[in-house]
């Protein structure tokens with residue numbers, strides 16, 4: 001494990017604050033850069049230095065004041081973000097200097113933890129993942145989202161057909177590979193031929209480029225026995241189209257609705273909502289924090305699959321916290337494969 005990044009502490013705390021709520025696409029000017037002193041922990045507190053910052057579609061939700069599953073980030077507050085950090089100083093018996101943690105550490109170099117639970121802090125126990133940043137990828141929130149969404153809500157059975165959207169993304173790519181482990185036929189939907197090729201290289205049975213093909217026809221060809229599980233990451237017109245291919249009693253783990261996050265208009269529900277009744281579909285939204293108490297169960301199994309080479313993840317690592325406000329746009333313009341991470345220092 002490289003320790004370069006761990007050995008170059010900065011004594012200024014660079015921070016990005018939420019300057020204004022985005023209208024439509026995120027703009028760099030929605031964030032304000034600030035340099036603050038590095039905080040000193042009091043009794044019960046812990047100083048953590050951030051190493052890797054995960055960029056996630058949910059950052060866009062937190063920046064807005066739409067109805068959501070946590071309070072939105074306040075204007076002028078440090079931008080909320082999941083990160084991996086190392087404990088530098090601790091006045092809390094639960095964490096020691098040198099411990100690695102993940103959780104809501106924010107878009108900054110240093111964070112002073114006052115309440116581990118409020119920040120959803122999880123200690124990364126040795127042996128550390130190699131690479132360490134996998135702790136926010138397939139061995140962290142990304143993998144855990146895919147794991148519980150597919151297995152707990154989707155309940156796949158061998159021989160069933162699973163369709164996943166944003167399939168070449170962080171969560172989608174892990175969903176498809178777990179579905180293969182469970183003996184399913186797996187079809188991915190994504191936005192380019194390059195991504196489609198990558199999906200079949202990691203075991204997807206078929207991949208559909210929704211930008212260049214007619215999705216309805218392509219799904220009929222790729223799913224001759226219909227669709228039993230649609231793992232939805234995007235919502236919108238892709239959801240409408242996949243719904244018309246679902247079998248009786250099919251399941252939709254509703255993971256994300258990224259096609260709607262930048263919308264400036266009220267977003268309509270599925271056009272064919274009636275199919276939920278006619279086909280007795282089960283649609284269930286979930287948020288990964290619902291599974292906080294079962295986190296280690298997923299990490300253990302994801303770790304074993306990763307070691308056996310059954311789950312692979314691509315990473316795009318961007319150097320420097322200062323790039324975060326621009327790089328986050330890649331989640332929305334689909335300009336990356338796999339998991340997008342900023343190496344902070």
Ligand SMILES: NC(=O)c1ccc[n+]([C@@H]2O[C@H](COP(=O)([O-])OP(=O)(O)OC[C@H]3O[C@@H](n4cnc5c(N)ncnc54)[C@H](OP(=O)(O)O)[C@@H]3O)[C@@H](O)[C@H]2O)c1
Pocket residue numbers: 056057058142145165166167168169170171172189190191192195233234254255256257258259260286287288289330331332333334335336338339340
């Ligand atoms: N419920 C939870 O707890 C939870 C946890 C993590 C993530 N999520 C959700 O899961 C989804 C995927 O997250 P992720 O972290 O894995 O991100 P990601 O898939 O790595 O990146 C986002 C991808 O979404 C697709 N996309 C972007 N704009 C789109 C649009 N207008 N229409 C259709 N597709 C679009 C693009 O993929 P293509 O190139 O394939 O179009 C893009 O690469 C998001 O909706 C996110 O909010 C939910």
